[in-house]
Amino acid sequence: MTELLQVDITGPNDQASEEMWHAVDADCVLAGLSTDRGGLSSDEAARRLATYGPNALPEASRRHPLLRFLAQFNNTLIYFLLAAAVAAAILGHRIDAAVIVAVVMINAIVGFIQEDKAEKALNAIRKMISPRAHAWRDGHRISIPAADLVPGDVVMIEAGDRVPADLRLTRARGLLIDEAMLTGESVASEKHDQPAAADAPLGDRLCMAFSGTLVSAGQGFGVVVATGERTEIGHISTLIEGVEQLTTPLLGQINRFGQRFTWVALSAAVAIFAFATLVRGYEWPDALIVVVAMAVGVVPEGLPAVITITLAIGVQRMAKRNAIIRSLPAVETLGATSVICSDKTGTLTRNEMTARRIVTAEHTVLVSGSGYIPQGELTVDGRKDAEADASAIRLIRAALLCNDAQLREVKGHYVVDGDPMEGALVALAIKAGLDPVRERSEWKRSDEIPFDAQHRFMATRHAAASGGQVIFVKGAPERLLAMCQTQLGRDGLQPLDTAFWTDRISLAAAEGERVLGVAVRSPARASDQLVFADLDEGLAFMGLVGFIDPPRAEVIQAIAECRSAGIVVKMITGDHTATADAIARQLKLTDSPDVVSGADLDRTPDAGFIGVVTQSDVFARTNPEHKLRIVRALQSTGAVVAMTGDGVNDAPALKQADVGIAMGHKGTETAKEASEVVLLDDNFVSIVAAVQEGRTVYDNIRKVIAWTIPTNGGEVLAVILAILFGFTLPMNPVQILWINLILTVTLGLVLAFEPPEPGVMKRPPRPAHAPLLSPFLVWRIVFVSVLFTAGALGIFFYALGKGLPLETARTMVVNAVVVFEIFYLFNVRYLHMSSFSFRGALGTPAVLLALIVVIAAQLAFTYAPVMHTLFETTPIGVSDGLVILGAGVVLMVVLELEKLLMRRIGALHSLDR
Template sequence: MPDAVPPATVPPASPAFHTTDWHAIPHEEAAGRLGVSTAGLTPEQAQARLAEHGPNALPETAGRSPLTRLMAQFNSALIYFLLAGAAAALVLGHHVDAGVIIAVVLVNALVGFVQEGRAEQALRAIRDMISPHANVVRASRRQSVEARELVPGDLVLLEAGDRVPADTRLFRARGMLIDEAILTGESVAAAKNEAPAARDAALGDRHSMAFSGTTVAAGQGAGFVVSTGPHTQIGRIGRLIADVEPLATPLLRQVDAFARRFTWLAIASAAALFLFAVAVRGYGWTDALMAVVALAVGAVPEGLPAVITITLAIGVRRMASRNAVIRRLPAVETLGATSVICSDKTGTLTRNEMTARRLVVAAEGGPGEIAVSGIGYDPDGGLNWSGAARGDPAEVAAALLRCGLLCNDAHLHTENGVWRAEGDPMEGALVALAVKAGLNPALERGAFAREDEIPFDAAYRFMASLNRGLQGEALVFVKGAPEELLKLSGSPGGGVWEAALARAAAQGERVLGFAMKRLAGAPKRLAFDDVREGFDFLGLIGFIDPPRPEAIAAIAECRSAGIAVKMITGDHAATAGAIACQLGLAATPEVATGVEVDAASDGNLVELARRTDVFARTSPENKLRIVRALQSTGAVVAMTGDGVNDAPSLKQADVGIAMGHKGTEAAKQAAEVVLLDDNFASIVAAVKEGRTVYDNIRKMIAWTLPTNGGEVLAVVGAILFGLAMPMSAAQILWINLATSATLGLALAFEPTEPGIMQRPPRPARAGLLTRFMLWRVVFVSLLFTLAAFAIYGQAVWRGQEMEMARTMVVNTLVVMEIFYLFNVRFLHMTSITWRAALGTPAVLLALAAIVAAQLAFTYLPVMQAVFDTRPVALLDGVLIVAVGVALMIVLELEKALLRRLGLFAASDM
């Protein structure tokens, strides 16, 4: 290998050179700072530097022991709350009930234990992306070494298909394209050359660097390792992931706060009631204790945590049918609370299929513009003049179209009815364009056989092919950077082509230029001397990765739901802004770059993040700061991503959403949700399902707490007024268990209410009990209590024994819970409709189960013996059902009155 740099005389400046802008200095200077030449390091130098810098591997993080992680799952007020309910059941001798509660606690702990190590898994996934072996030159000899043994200064050889083993400053690049999607998110491979890049260049524009973990897509090159292990770009991302603290979801925060307050309130109330019963009412210690236990049993919603878990699990199943796989159960509900979605562009909002959108061709009277219809690689479409017609557009553009097809290595094929491109995405778009114009790629390539080619190289920024013409003449076709091809053609047009280029760039298009010339003779090989001048400039073709049609509709739905959508991409600002306009993010989207994010202080970034629609040319640190800035405003942020560069922000977001098709394992491990179809519309569908899940959880709470409240007030009222207990503790426990296992569970299967995506997102810091919910708890609890004492009083007044009166009270409360269930199924609209009356299969099944259970409770001798019940007469049964109907009417009137008076906002309902 010839020396590309002089022998080194300067020892490496360790460890400060890890912060050097290697991409911005000449490779000769880089070699001097590293103290190396193209002879490579000697084995002794390599060993010394390995001892100094450590292995080229990401550091292992010390995780907690399994026992510590398991015990941490029980450190929660909610868990203490559940265990208190189990203790109450044990005191009453209901071991089955206690076992169910303890089982719920253990299942929740097991789920948390399994999910605890997600951050460590994400770091391991990143570590696995470092290449296991590398080809290097040491002591003038090529050899293969383990990647972990690479050191700064090592000379690395890279070829197509290789994974780059460490951050490398290139000193030679020949036709080199590197897929950097894991770091930049861009699907088009980055062209590399050895010239210095701008010092402030974004990561995707550092053409003189090859970064660890990326893949060489084409060509070959060589360079000097400048950063290893944790100092690489991928290592920096690993540190960012490790520094991100996991966030509690809105539901878990609300449940935890509710559980703490409820636990202290229950303890205080029980203690006060116990003292009152003993000191004022003269209860014996045993009787007072049993009354307090009855109060605890009535207050504790034993089945609520289990039903919440089941509701979330049902949401997981529903979302899976919408192509969203949930990796962490609470993420179901967090999606429903989302107020900001930060989305990647390529493949999520767009099709990730380059499409030729515009042709500018040389024609009579000057360049003419031709619009191309159709999207993606599907060759269904056509060509039409944008201005005045100048003949058949396909004929006028024939030379341009043929050049694009012949100077091209891509092929199209169909897979299950979907068109795919093999090769470069822009070349695939050129093949699709040729078919739209009526050309047959196989016939054209056969008629104009290729003899030789000069592959694309970033050094000269074009590709050339030598083809045999129909009469045997030699034709040279060239495609590449328009400014380079205009030079080869003598800059024709007097600035007209430059103006067309500026218009295309302003609309976010990637533009290629095309030219051709005929050679006097037919050379066997195509040399650079053949492509230096004398070309006829054929025209320009503008490409764009078109928006997904369903993404446009989904963004409109987000706007109606009060959800802000922000695009965060590694693409150029003009391209991102143009796509944002087409997607409808805003009429005139505000665009900021990663440079502006870097320059903003944390305080200023909050306002920048709030008002900006598109962030372009962003780094992993930029994305992380943007998410944190949005969260500081109280927003619940959903973040999408697919690359290693997205992993820190995916973990930081309230809900991270990774792409299933193109997503890296590191992104999937850091996220809570994985999209199977990489489609933004699936995110919005998941948000809708999340809102439905939260609605159903609120319905269960709105149904459970008032019914339990009625039982509690009945116990409290009996003690305060010195009355007999209208129900025994065992009967209260029966009501709670029987109804929560049937009626409460039915609410988990409720379908989406109409208009759910026309509501604004609920506030992230809102409590579990809104003002309307608190009103409902008090109002319905009082209705239940009054009904219980009314039925009990009239039964006693008629001379019924206490056991019969209590049986009627239990049945009355169950019937009221049935009718209240039908009322609470629709919190935002009336429940007196055919749809509400017919119910759902889950509601009808629950209704049949609870009716059968209550008939057994009332009439089955075994149940009568256990719960001390008596058979209820037919007329008493009619009276009990009438109480339920009256409750339904009162609550529907209350709902209508509250809506008319506007006492509660939509978010409170």
Template sequence: MNLRTAAEGGIPADEDKQIPSWHALSTAAVFAQLQTSDEGLDPQEAGRRLECYGPNELPAPPPRHPLLRFLAQFNNTLIYFLLSAAVLAAIVGHVIDASVIVGVVLVNAVVGFIQEGRAEQALNAIRDMIAPHARVLRADRQHDIDARAIVPGDVVMLEAGDMVPADLRIVRARNLLVNEAILTGESLPAGKREEPAPRGAPLGDRHSMLFSGTLLASGQATGIAVATGAETEIGRISALIGEVQTLETPLLRQINSFGRFFTYFALAIAVALMALAMLVHDYPWVDALMIVVALAVGVVPEGLPAVITITLAIGVQRMARRNAVVRRLPAVETLGAVSVICSDKTGTLTKNEMTARRIATADRETLVTGAGYSPDGRIETMEDGVAPAETLLVRSALLCNDAELVEAAERWNVLGDPMEGALVTLAMKAGLHPEAERERFARIDEIPFDAQHRFMATLNRELDGDSRIFVKGAPERVLAMCAGQISGEHGGTDAAVDAEYWRRRIAAAAANGERVLGFATARAPATLERLGFRDVETGLTFLGIVGFIDPPREEAIAAVADCRSAGIAVKMITGDHVDTAVAIARQLAIADDPRAMTGAEVDRISDHDLGAVVEGTSVFARTSPEHKLRIVRALQQNGRVVAMTGDGVNDAPSLKQADVGIAMGRKGTEAAKEAAQMVLVDDNFASIVAAVKEGRTVFDNIRKVISWTLPTNGGESFCVVLAIVFGLALPMTPVQILWINMILTVTLGLVLAFEPAEPNVMQRPPRERDAPLVGPFLAWRILFVSILFTIGVFGIYDYAMRSGLGEPVARTMVVNTLVVMEIFYLFNVRYLHMTSFSPRGVLGTPSVLLALVVVVAGQFAFTYAPFMHALFGSAPVAFFDGLIIVAIGIVLMGILEGEKALMRRFGPLRKANG
């Protein structure tokens, strides 16, 4: 029997998946369909099914050979060009330079190999979530077996604390609560019972099912295994992860595009120059090749990949200090391009601490201040006088309660159910001491909460002998058990229950996103020792309701405001109920008027139409893994760069699909962490926004590195090109060009990686997804600065030759002029979006000042040390000539600051600055 074709026999099935809707079947139908009974399978039949269906484990994907993964790191156009430059350098005898270039390429390959290897652990992390052992009933006898041996039709028995080993249809349930957060995102345990669920019920509402990998929070259960291994919900999610292709980050995509263009352009110029030198100026081919090598050495930014890698690594360190651990280097830069953050609600945008926010009695409604489990706060109407109805309600909430609060490390934690913990906090705010109250009103007996009858009741006896029953539960269920309601004014039962009044109160609380519990009480005979259903099902007095909410984090509210000012949309994607999600969205001010959709509504929209819908929707509630994947993909198809947060197995596919997957460090599963590019140590949305700021800073610094590096190479290349075109002597030798590149790349080029964020970094809109690495402003800046550098080079060379200083001195002055111009240009490029003429801009950072010391020392050695004269053909320069060189740098700085001011007012920087 194949479960995937079982629907052909008339079994209700999900139309799109052709899988039997086990949650909608009666237990008798499930037994019949799976050809088993409440005594379990015969051991021989179980063995046959194990051979048929295979072990209850997730299939491992075929591993990629490490050598192939390592070689894939070299599949990049710029890397090819760098390796070609290394070969040319080796051919003409520059073995050291060739070795440096090859070393840079190898370092980048090793870093990429290590980071990529960790990504392949995502499926393994999910695979490990299958429970190792299980208790099954076979031939009416219990067996403790390896969970991998469970087969469809097995009867599995579970109790509180057990992990569900396969997808089970519940046969018997007692007080059953299950933590399904890894699949549904629900913050509270879900109640389970035997009755069939509606056929179209979403995953979180399938109360008749237990899913593999979830955890029993309380109670006991017996279930029939209906799916094992890859057929389970976890297995389906694992398959989704395997289908998701890891996206190329914007930075890598731009570097590859830039590298291809740069390679073709440089090769074309080199071939043309070699032909010009040989055919027009009669250069021997060896000399022409030397010129081409000089051009290649000048034009290739061989240190650029290394500096970009270092810039990303520094960003990783900065983010780690902001509680964001980056697992893949390119994700640092990608964060800076994020235009949409899709965030989970519970624990990320909210505290993940239930708080009693509202008390409603028959006469009035009062608010409760404070948030979380801390008893700091008060009940507003109890400040001047104690209202009997409210006091009795709070006492009922404390005594009909199994939770405890514990203070540790200045933090209050709940032991037990989160909502019950919130009620203990409520009692402490009302001035009741939990231990003293529970000692004064000793518990004699109880009826535990059960999802079927939806209430909990306790029998408590006061020290003076009076007995009282306290009840809490679903408000409509508790109301049905009550004969009257208590008045807050008089403390007695005034009249029959006003059902319409309470319906309005409950609806108002639900509209505010609150979960609601109802409370009731009754006096009990002093002789009553055992509490039964007949004692509580009628004749109670209704006390009122309490509304609970998981409040938003204060820092998350500020972080959402920062996102909106930075042009970043925030979308809440949660498994929670839509009213709760919308209420939190309003408190967070995610949008002026948050629009919400449920997962069921997403199902009714085609992929083509979903792209337009997701842009105007701020809240997605009751979502499944497929919904999250579709939402992320729709946003990406709209050109958005998407960051996605998550903590459960259900989030892993969308975390991998997103441009930046962000897993929760505290409550996140290993599957989520392995699928993500970044892990939040504190599970705080504000840390995401801080990471986005660092990501924007990293990209700014990469642009600064490029806009500083390429003009140097451009100026050197222009000099070589002009010398060949006009038949002039080269103003610098190839070895001198190498010296410039070496001394500047390891000093000034590197310090830009340490630059702090510019003041307006979070007031700018995010850059477009397909924005080129070298945009119009940067292209203009490279061309403009290259021309200025070329003018400076030929100007100082002509001055030296006209002054009769000789070619060695002239070339030494050219090298020094280039270095000085680079120094002044560095101060200009440190601030691309504002003027550099400020105390902060002029003084520089410690890194800049240290690099300046090294460069100046190196240039003095190049100019005046005899051994450097022998290596590089340099010569001493007179003091006055040195002043002229410095003056050229100052003039360059003034010109570029003027150009920057014009660009900020009229050009591309005006848009970038908002």
């Protein structure tokens, strides 16, 4: 059979040989792949990677650029504008038709470019959060990108991991894998390392772990037999074509608004057309072209594109602050977050565990040093104690051997491959004078029971250096105390003093330490295997190790910022109640943290559960069910909940939360896929930064709406009044189209780039279901539209009153409307404060660039001879130009006074909610 499976490692495996891996012994598979249980050498792995290529499925094929460009026209607003262009062309108004088409084309080009940028950004995000694998190279366990795996690599998988490639298992301990994505079976498959029948269907190949499936429990080791397209998922996956649709609830609301607005505009246009022809005596072609221009002017055709760009800019800004957005709706939701439920370890703290205290039956030993740096000493009351050291080293050796972590130095920094607490134990062993490599070699491990959340301990069986067998167990001290009958003292075994150990656990936890228990026994049966029955009796408690994971200094400030922003921060942790309370006080989570345990929650009746959750600040010793119930209880009060997590156990709560936030470094693939946001630095500060960006995005969207609709409405209302009251039109149709053309691609975009307003994190969160068009915005739209209309007509009649020609009066009106919109842009940049400031006057680079373009275009519109021909304009004098600028200043002052009045009477915030 070995010969049958011997593969040509100079080229890709053929499918026939791959299908036989499950039918032969694991050692035959290793031999067939020219590898062993110690893995490949780095040189051989590099050679195979060059041959087989990366362990990744091909990227989805992109739509042809032409198809993506044509898709930009699939919009009700665009259909309406194109119909208007056709009508203008039929009536012989070629310039009008050309300007309408130009407006449409510019919007399409902007949308096309933005979609392309979004596609590239999302592809980049996939790479930033790509999974990693624990592989053996050159006999050492290392963490590598899953894409670097090759056939013959030996990897480890454990609960929470996504299987990185197709594996033939060489070892499995309590290994359960959810294969529903391949087999459709809802129950996780229990795996082992024995061969299956050659004709076994996929679901019965219990010695195989398939790429993309999820490890539900246990631990396994396997050799990679297929990668990339040659995996089972590679054979059956249908890759999604095209890019992700950048559709959010907000954008959908805007699109629906655009459709309704289009029909309203169309109905109003028909009514105006009828009035102009039947009552005012307009010739129907003239009336039609006026109505077409008016309708084109009022429709905010660029609004959906600008809002999409605003959201995309928010995503990019969040990425720069280490928050990767996997789902665009999260951008909106983050801005409304009112409660953050945060994990403690690594998010609120540094996640650099340090063994600080060792407690044995007779001694308490303190350990110096910080983080994973293996430098420090063991002391008792500040001095060395040989007897205390001996008892401590006995415990430290047991904790080192019942341990899968490795500590290595990378460019002057010590890095842990494995669990942080286990890494701290390796550093502790070196501080105590032990050599981890030699100890593990002399105390050869024969079997283990991996740590699992259900039993809360890890156990290993070893051949003792002096002969015989020994079992070491480490885990939650309460669990180990329940399993032990004796304790290890100076003179050997003693009766277990549970009260003593409980008191020591409480003392350590009160100082913010995480506590780990260690136990030992000599096995009662002669076997290399380790089963749970071996732990039923005979365990002796060796002592405790206390770890400290200090709070991140920057998190204290971030929590203070949350409190000022009206955001409640709740800590949810599996730690001891006293530990959680100590950390919460150091973080200044509240003035006096209210701590409840999972057991307290279990005892709370359903009727009082919501009250307990809302009043409590810290939840300790929680399980997945507790986390899920906490999130649901908070949501039932109307809160918008952001939940952080890193493990499989967090996935239900992450999916339930309004915004699930996974940890990028220590997070499992299950947690990442259940979340909308991935933190690249696992830092709570990045959550607060993302909330700030979310609020900024929402503010900018509202600014875009507050600027777009009233500016369109003002210019159109002036035309409607002219038709209704029978005076000459203040602007001809093509001039209205010019305003739309020049402003859509300049001022219409710059608000998307606005930075946060001062005090954005000092406002309370907006209600979850607050309407986009708040009462304040509705008032603003009406008020500004009226001001624009009054200003435009005032300039028009002023020019006619001076005896200026109609063409000059209309040129002045167009310039006035543009000036009004420039001044209004500076006003709307700050919705919650005065715009009369140095920062407000200076603008942003985007604003200044847009101003340069608009001013240059308007100078050409007013003074270039070719523009006089196209748009029926004439030059205007300096004095008339100053009048227009003066009118703009008056408009700005009126709007600022209105804003001040609203703030003084307290109406701004009340109307804005």
